[in-house]
Amino acid sequence: MLRTEVLAGLVVALALIPEAIAFSIIAGVDPRVGLYASFTMAVVIAFCGGRPAMISAATGAVALVVAPLVREHGVDHLLVAVVLGGLLQVLLAVAGVARLMRFLPRSVMVGFVNALAILIFTAQLPHLWNVPWPVYVLTAVGIGVMVGLPRWTTVVPAPLVAIVLLTAFTVAAAVAVPTVGDQGALPDALPVFGVPAVPPTLETLTVVAPYAIAIALVGLIESLMTAKLVDDITDTHSDKTRESWGQGVANIVTGFFGGMGGCAMIGQTMINVRSGARTRISTFLAGLFLLILVVVLGDLVALIPMAALVAVMIMVSVGTFDWHSVRPSVLRRMPRSETAVMLSTVAVTVGTHNLAYGVGVGVLVAMVLFARRVAHLVEVTSELDPDGTTRTYRVRGQLFFASSNDLVFSFDYAGDPARVVIDLSEAHVWDASTVAALEAITTKYAARGVEASVTGMNRDSHSRHRRLAGYVTGGH
Numbered sequence: 141m142l143r144t145e146v147l148a149g150l151v152v153a154l155a156l157i158p159e160a161i162a163f164s165i166i167a168g169v170d171p172r173v174g175l176y177a178s179f180t181m182a183v184v185i186a187f188c189g190g191r192p193a194m195i196s197a198a199t200g201a202v203a204l205v206v207a208p209l210v211r212e213h214g215v216d217h218l219l220v221a222v223v224l225g226g227l228l229q230v231l232l233a234v235a236g237v238a239r240l241m242r243f244l245p246r247s248v249m250v251g252f253v254n255a256l257a258i259l260i261f262t263a264q265l266p267h268l269w270n271v272p273w274p275v276y277v278l279t280a281v282g283i284g285v286m287v288g289l290p291r292w293t294t295v296v297p298a299p300l301v302a303i304v305l306l307t308a309f310t311v312a313a314a315v316a317v318p319t320v321g322d323q324g325a326l327p328d329a330l331p332v333f334g335v336p337a338v339p340p341t342l343e344t345l346t347v348v349a350p351y352a353i354a355i356a357l358v359g360l361i362e363s364l365m366t367a368k369l370v371d372d373i374t375d376t377h378s379d380k381t382r383e384s385w386g387q388g389v390a391n392i393v394t395g396f397f398g399g400m401g402g403c404a405m406i407g408q409t410m411i412n413v414r415s416g417a418r419t420r421i422s423t424f425l426a427g428l429f430l431l432i433l434v435v436v437l438g439d440l441v442a443l444i445p446m447a448a449l450v451a452v453m454i455m456v457s458v459g460t461f462d463w464h465s466v467r468p469s470v471l472r473r474m475p476r477s478e479t480a481v482m483l484s485t486v487a488v489t490v491g492t493h494n495l496a497y498g499v500g501v502g503v504l505v506a507m508v509l510f511a512r513r514v515a516h517l518v519e520v521t522s523e524l525d526p527d528g529t530t531r532t533y534r535v536r537g538q539l540f541f542a543s544s545n546d547l548v549f550s551f552d553y554a555g556d557p558a559r560v561v562i563d564l565s566e567a568h569v570w571d572a573s574t575v576a577a578l579e580a581i582t583t584k585y586a587a588r589g590v591e592a593s594v595t596g597m598n599r600d601s602h603s604r605h606r607r608l609a610g611y612v613t614g615g616h
Contacts, residue, residue: 141416148415149425151300151452152195152408156182156430157441158449159408160198161323162263167203167400168210169218171324174198175434176331177399182427184390186420190382191367193374193417195408195426196390200263201362201494202401205354213347219336221348222401225355226391232360233384241364241380247478248502250465251485252365255498256406257461258490264450264457267318275317275447278306282451297415299452306448320449321442326434331397355391358496359403363387365499366404373413410456477509511542518543518567520550530559536566541573548577553584560585565596575608 156178164174178197185196210218268275285302310317338344367378391401412422433441464470471479484505489498518537525532533551537543551560562581569575578594585592597605 142421144416145419145421146425147297147300148412148417149422150429151297151303151415152412152422152426153429153433154303154441154444155299155408155411155449155452156195156197156405156426157326157434157444158320158323158446159405160430161320163198163200163203164324164400166200167207167218169215169400172327173215173398173400174203175327175430176397177394177402179427179431180331180394180397180399181390181402182423182430184393185386186424186427188382188386188389189420189423190379190384190386191370191404192376192378192420193409193412193422194363194367194370194378194383194404195412195423196363196387196402196404197408197427198400198402199359199362199405200259201358201496202355202403204493205358206351206400209348209351216336216338217344217348218351218400219395219398220338220344221351221355221395222399223336223392223395224348224352225359225401226388226393226395228352228356229360229388229391230385231388232356233381233388236381237360238364238380238384241368244365244368244499244503245478245481245506247481248485248499248506249365249368250462251482251502252489252495252499253369253460253462254465254482255486255489256495257457258486259493259495260407260453260460261457262490264453267446267450272317274315275445278310278315278317278445278447279451279454282306282448283455286451286455294416299411299415299455302451303444303448306451307444310445311443315445318446319442320444320446323446326438326442328435328438330431330435331399333396334398335396355401356388358494359387359391359401360384361496361499362406363404365495366406366409369406370409370413374418376418406460407453407456410460411452414456414459477506477513480509481506511540514538514540514543516543518547520547522552524557529557530561531556532561532563534563534566538570539564539567539574539577540570544571544574544577547574548580548584551581551584553588553590556585556590558590560590560592562592562594563596564594564601565598567601569597569601569604571604572608575605578605579609 160174160178161171164171181196206218206221209221268279282302285305286298289298289301363383364380367380367383371378387403394401465482481502485498485502488501489495518539520533520535522531522533582592
């Protein structure tokens with residue numbers, strides 16, 4: 141329904157304001173830079189993105205990446221890095237980077253979601269520390285409204301009701317609590333197109349290139365992970381390639397309009413989706429409402445108590461966390477390797493406050509554990525023919541670097557007869573390490589005057605073996 145999309149967009153816009161200001165502070169730029177980024181990112185991605193109802197704006201991950209650049213070289217170099225990062229995202233999208241999402245294990249995805257929920261929650265703690273006591277009451281009331289109201293009606297999003305009620309109360313009762321206005325100055329004019337004032341030299345490129353690469357990679361990882369999460373929640377499919385180049389276009393536009401760049405925002409996306417939004421309308425309106433709120437209605441927005449927005453984000457974190465994944469009954473049944481991948485993803489993400497690092501480590505741990513597990517699935521059996529002149533070894537399993545390293549120790553070189561057959565009809569050769577191992581085995585037999593032959597390879601294994609045999613060990 142259009143009403144649902146409009147109201148969801150309004151709630152998201154309200155939640156974006158303090159987040160954008162906070163991320164601007166982290167990056168070391170004026171709050172206007174973060175707010176402009178959130179506006180332009182949301183509006184552009186509404187048209188270019190591949191995942192309807194997903195919100196893109198200025199993010200903490202990008203803020204952390206660009207902070208050193210701003211500190212050492214200023215805002216103009218930041219804008220160049222954002223534009224260049226956007227160009228790289230477009231190129232990566234054309235190269236098919238989105239297809240790599242299929243290699244993300246479910247345990248990494250669960251770790252990503254849980255870490256994100258923890259980060260969203262811990263980001264609210266500074267707003268609950270060393271503050272007037274009414275803040276705690278207002279936060280509790282806001283949570284109560286969002287828990288209780290949906291049991292009565294879902295016509296209006298509960299977060300919006302909580303924000304309006306708490307703002308009205310604090311203004312009417314003149315309750316002195318921190319407000320949105322205390323977080324930083326809100327812009328009073330529209331963003332304008334401009335070219336960053338930096339010299340177009342190789343030195344400039346050398347300075348901004350590492351940050352542009354980081355912006356591109358961090359932005360794509362977070363955006364594609366968030367898109368996959370929304371796919372799961374809404375039982376719909378999104379175009380990840382379009383989302384990838386859409387993020388690039390959004391960052392390019394953002395850089396030329398004075399924004400700090402960004403990517404998909406899991407917290408605000410969850411607010412949007414949980415409010416019932418399912419189309420691009422809510423994403424577009426979130427950006428449009430954000431601009432109207434801060435430029436036209438800035439004085440009213442500044443009165444919103446931070447306690448109301450903290451309550452909204454706490455509920456988002458609770459709803460985002462995968463509580464099923466930490467149930468004792470589930471943990472007892474889950475393989476330890478899966479749990480280790482999930483926990484490593486959470487630990488690194490929370491420790492570094494960088495989702496890209498957490499996902500990277502999680503995938504690496506999953507790969508290592510998978511390789512280790514598969515390596516032990518290789519089986520070698522042997523039998524001697526009735527006349528005792530030939531021994532046949534049958535190898536079963538997937539042969540790659542982890543499993544083939546121990547293959548050479550599965551043969552009785554000194555005790556075997558004059559002829560040995562290595563049957564690979566139930567195995568698959570995957571890499572050069574296996575070809576080298578097979579050559580080492582036949583070489584050991586040849587040194588003892590034993591004729592060893594490899595048979596039974598399937599077409600792919602035979603092709604790989606024929607192409608590499610004699611080259612991987614320097615035989616030619």
